[in-house]
Amino acid sequence: MSGYRHDPAAIRALVRPDAVHRDVYRSQELFDLEMERLWRDTWIYVGHDSQVPNPGDYYSTEIARQPVILLRDDQNEVRVLMNRCAHKGARLVSATHGHCENKLLRCPYHGWTYRLDGSIRTIPMKAGYEGTGLADTQNGRGIASPPAVVNYRGFVFARLNPQGPGFEEYFGGSLTSIDNLVDRSPEGRLEVAGGVLRYMHDSNWKMFIENLNDTMHPMVAHESAAGTAKKLWAGKPEGTPKPMAIEQFLPFVNGYSFFDQMGVHIYENGHSYTGVNFSIHSNYAAVGEYETLMEQAYGAQRARAILGEVRHNTVYYPSLTIKGAIQAIRVVRPLAPDRTLIESWTFRLAGAPAQLLRRTVLYSRLINAPTSVVGHDDQHCYRAIQEGLAAEGNDWVSLHRNYSAGEGAQLAGNYNGTSEISMRAQFRAWQRFMTGEPAR
Amino acid sequence: MSTDEQELVRFVYDEARLVDEKRFDEWYELFTDDAYYWMPLTRGQPDGENHTSLFYEDKLLLQVRIERLKNPHSFSQHQPSFCQHVLQAPRLESAAGGCWVMRTPFTYVESQRDSQILLAGVSWLHLVRSGERLRIRLKKVELVNCDAALPSIQLFP
Numbered sequence: 063m064s065g066y067r068h069d070p071a072a073i074r075a076l077v078r079p080d081a082v083h084r085d086v087y088r089s090q091e092l093f094d095l096e097m098e099r100l101w102r103d104t105w106i107y108v109g110h111d112s113q114v115p116n117p118g119d120y121y122s123t124e125i126a127r128q129p130v131i132l133l134r135d136d137q138n139e140v141r142v143l144m145n146r147c148a149h150k151g152a153r154l155v156s157a158t159h160g161h162c163e164n165k166l167l168r169c170p171y172h173g174w175t176y177r178l179d180g181s182i183r184t185i186p187m188k189a190g191y192e193g194t195g196l197a198d199t200q201n202g203r204g205i206a207s208p209p210a211v212v213n214y215r216g217f218v219f220a221r222l223n224p225q226g227p228g229f230e231e232y233f234g235g236s237l238t239s240i241d242n243l244v245d246r247s248p249e250g251r252l253e254v255a256g257g258v259l260r261y262m263h264d265s266n267w268k269m270f271i272e273n274l275n276d277t278m279h280p281m282v283a284h285e286s287a288a289g290t291a292k293k294l295w296a297g298k299p300e301g302t303p304k305p306m307a308i309e310q311f312l313p314f315v316n317g318y319s320f321f322d323q324m325g326v327h328i329y330e331n332g333h334s335y336t337g338v339n340f341s342i343h344s345n346y347a348a349v350g351e352y353e354t355l356m357e358q359a360y361g362a363q364r365a366r367a368i369l370g371e372v373r374h375n376t377v378y379y380p381s382l383t384i385k386g387a388i389q390a391i392r393v394v395r396p397l398a399p400d401r402t403l404i405e406s407w408t409f410r411l412a413g414a415p416a417q418l419l420r421r422t423v424l425y426s427r428l429i430n431a432p433t434s435v436v437g438h439d440d441q442h443c444y445r446a447i448q449e450g451l452a453a454e455g456n457d458w459v460s461l462h463r464n465y466s467a468g469e470g471a472q473l474a475g476n477y478n479g480t481s482e483i484s485m486r487a488q489f490r491a492w493q494r495f496m497t498g499e500p501a502r
Numbered sequence: 503m504s505t506d507e508q509e510l511v512r513f514v515y516d517e518a519r520l521v522d523e524k525r526f527d528e529w530y531e532l533f534t535d536d537a538y539y540w541m542p543l544t545r546g547q548p549d550g551e552n553h554t555s556l557f558y559e560d561k562l563l564l565q566v567r568i569e570r571l572k573n574p575h576s577f578s579q580h581q582p583s584f585c586q587h588v589l590q591a592p593r594l595e596s597a598a599g600g601c602w603v604m605r606t607p608f609t610y611v612e613s614q615r616d617s618q619i620l621l622a623g624v625s626w627l628h629l630v631r632s633g634e635r636l637r638i639r640l641k642k643v644e645l646v647n648c649d650a651a652l653p654s655i656q657l658f659p
Contacts, residue, residue, distance in 0.1 A: 257543045257554040260651040286576040290569045294562065307563055403651050408554065416552065423554045428563075432652040433541065433556045435570055441654050442578035 066091050070497040077493040079486065080465045081458040084451040086492070087266040093399040100380060100495040101126035103226040104331070105212070105219040105233065107382035107393055108132050110407070111140045112216060112253040118162040118178065122155050124395060125220060125381070129153055130208070132218060135178035136165050140213050142220045143180045144206045147171065154205070167205070180205035215244045216252055217382075227331075235474075236333035239376035243386035245368045248359035248413035252389065255410035256423040261432045262403055265444035267380070267396040268488070270404060273440060274375040274383045274392075275336045275484035277321035278463070280314045283443050287435035288314035304347070310425050313342035314436065324374065324479035330472075332379030332491035334484040338476050341374035343387035350415045359413070379488055388422045392430065400448050406430040461485045511592045513636050514604050514627055518587040521658050526568040529658075530561075534630060534637045539564055541643040541659065556648065556655070567658075578656060585612045585657045595626075601639065602629045610659040621659050622646045 066073050066089070073095075076083040086092055106125045109132045113121040120133035122145055129145035131154065145153045147169040154167050154176075166183060167176040175183045181204040185191065196202040208220035212229040217240055219229065230237070244250055263270060273279065280288070291311035295304075313320075325338030337343075356365035372387040384391045389411055395403040408422040429436045451459070464481035473487045493499075520529040533539070541556040550558035559567065570576050590607040597603070604627040612619050628640035643659050 256552065257547075259543065259554055259556075260649070262651040262653045264653070283577065286570050286573040287566070289575075290573055291566045294565055294569060305560075305562060311566075406554075420551050423552065426554050427556075427558060431554070431556055433655045435567060438578040438654050438656055439576075446577075 066095060073496050074493055077489045078458075079469060080462045081460055082485075082489050084457050084459060086489075087268060087448065087451055087459075088399055090399055092496075093266075093396070095496060096492075097126045097396070099498070100492060101396070102222040103495050104380065105210075105221050105227075105229055105378075106380075107378065108142055108211075108218045108220050110216050110252065110254050110409075111213055111218055112409075113159065114140060116161070118165050119159075120155055120162060121159050122157065126222060127397075128222070130220070131155055131167075133162070133178060140218055141179065142208050142211045142218065143167075144208070146206065147174060148176075148182065148201045148204050148206075149174050149185075176205055180207055215240055232331055233333060233378065234329050234331070236329045236335070236376060236378060239335055239373055239384055239386055242368060242371045242373065243384060243389060243409075245360075246356075246386065246389065246414070247411035248355045250359075251412040252409040253412060254407055255419055256408040256426070259406040259426055259431045260403060261406070261430065261437060261441075262401070263441055263444060264400055265402060265441070265448045266399055267394050267402040268492075269444040269447055270392075270394060270402060271377055271380060271383070271488065272485045273444070274377050275326055275334050276482075277324065277326075277336055277479050278318070279440075279443070280321070281317065283439040284314040284436055287439060288312060306347075306421060306424055307428060309346055310428055311436075313345070316342070318480065322478050322480040326477050326479050326481060326484055328473045328475060328477065328483055328487050330474055330487075330491075332488040333377055334487060335373045335376035336479055336484075337372060337374030337387075338479075341372045341387065343374065343385070344372045346387075346421070349417045349421070352415050352418065355413060355415075377484065377488070379491060388425050389418070390422050390426050390430075404430070461489070507594050509636070510594055510602055510604055510629060513629065514592040514606055515589060517627065517638070517641075518589055518608070522586050524584075524657075526571065526658075530564060530568055532638050533561060533564065533641075534632060534639050535561060537561060537637070537639050537641075539641045539643075539658070541645065541648070543648055545644070545648065556645070556652075557643070578654070581615050583612055583614045583656045585610060585659075587659075589625075592627075600630055602636075603627070604629060608659075612655060612657055612659070614656070617653075619653055619655065621655070623648075623659070 076086055108125055109121050114132055114134040117134050117136045117138055120131050122131050131143045131145045134140050147154055149172055152169055152171045154169055165178055173186050177183050208222050209224040210221040212219050244252055288311045292315055295308045324336055324341055326336045327338050328334045376384050381394050389409040391407050393405040406426045408426050410419045428434055431437055461482045477483050539557055539559045540550050543555050547553055588609045592604045592606040595603045595605045606625045608625050610621045623643060623645040626642040627638055629636045630639050
């Protein structure tokens with residue numbers, strides 16, 4: 063079906079309280095509208111400020127299919143600029159990471175140079191522009207930047223639309239998950255470390271986002287990986303020290319009641335987290351002096367509160383998911399209706415034992431890599447949905463689990479962990495942003 | 503016992519052949535108990551513990567992969583993957599302390615029905631003698647595009 067662009071009622075009809083139409087995963091037109099509306103009007107994750115530790119450092123990436131530069135200017139402020147020369151539009155930097163020589167960005171084509179705030183410093187043979195009116199145009203004003211940028215405790219988000227919800231208004235209480243992740247450093251500071259895993263998915267971005275709080279799949283989809291690990295481990299002689307890899311694999315095949323009792327918390331605007339009461343990360347072995355260092359930094363009570371919060375996945379709809387308990391994040395880059403790049407980044411907790419970096423690096427490799435057996439299972443299922451939804455005869459994807467007819471528009475709160483309420487909440491936000499209704 | 507280069511070279515070809523013929527149990531037996539199968543994520547990556555890798559498998563994790571492939575619920579392999587290494591002539595890079603290091607540039611194709619991925623790189627085998635047999639203490643696979651966005655790689659480049 064096409065013709066959604068000028069028909070908000072048709073878009074609204076794609077989302078029922080308990081189901082969603084298959085077009086949302088398959089239609090090129092809806093994908094384009096997602097990039098123009100949902101991904102422009104909301105707060106999209108750009109990068110972490112530790113990726114640009116010194117003035118002049120930059121990191122280049124894309125948000126909503128648009129090239130952007132995250133950089134640190136000479137006032138030590140972290141900025142986001144569009145990666146586009148004001149003159150003819152050439153991408154200004156092409157390296158993923160780099161440093162601006164002499165605190166200038168210089169276009170590789172005609173050599174226009176810019177200060178780190180995006181303003182024009184020099185144009186070769188500038189006299190050629192005298193009396194042309196260039197100075198009064200956007201081209202004469204320098205590099206464009208997203209109209210709204212917020213650095214929240216190191217996590218840099220941008221909103222591409224000048225209009226839209228404020229940062230705090232949009233994320234609300236979900237920011238407590240970022241707080242918990244940062245607080246897990248005795249110094250309250252994170253550093254990107256351990257590299258980035260870049261896994262190309264041939265499936266729609268929403269399947270990934272939905273899956274992060276889908277707790278009915280691990281024991282099925284990951285049985286072959288985690289179940290095999292469990293079986294091999296059971297055959298080892300008693301007293302064999304438990305490797306960290308086994309500790310990380312085994313909870314994936316915990317039973318339904320575990321995941322149900324884990325709980326899910328819903329916020330407005332599509333954000334949520336699983337692991338209200340405990341999570342698959344709750345029973346990891348203590349790491350060296352870490353708890354002592356935390357107690358010294360925060361006091362015993364506060365340290366216990368921070369470490370006692372072991373949320374599973376928090377979804378910052380639509381572009382970021384984080385795992386505070388093992389300091390890892392995944393960044394969503396939609397490329398096409400059936401193509402999504404997922405980047406997994408890990409952090410060093412400043413002031414914490416090195417063992418914690420090794421733990422998160424291992425986890426990301428085991429679970430989120432293009433070479434990960436758990437990743438293979440997930441990717442296989444997303445692809446299976448992408449292909450299965452080509453079938454006629456049933457246009458609807460069910461999101462009924464633990465739905466009740468009384469479920470209103472306000473979903474915020476705690477629910478049983480196996481409920482599909484996080485997906486229903488995501489699609490209610492999707493529906494609002496896709497039809498131009500404001501955030502809640 | 504002397505180990506001549508011809509024997510080492512034959513070992514390298516035979517090792518790749520076991521993977522390509524999916525004789526994974528025999529392949530597994532080639533590794534020493536303290537072996538690693540390592541595919542770094544970046545060029546010149548110093549280690550596999552403080553930096554993420556694509557593979558950094560000890561024997562237990564290698565065994566998990568091999569046993570998983572036999573599991574009838576490995577859904578991503580219901581349509582099975584197949585692979586083929588094409589090796590450039592292996593060269594003995596160094597021999598010291600009872601360890602022979604073989605360097606082998608390769609291309610690798612992994613296919614699954616209508617999709618096919620092509621990888622290339624250099625494979626390093628650190629070989630030691632264990633009884634009569636040569637064994638692998640480290641297989642390090644350096645991909646040309648280790649930092650690229652990659653699709654699922656389900657077998658063993």
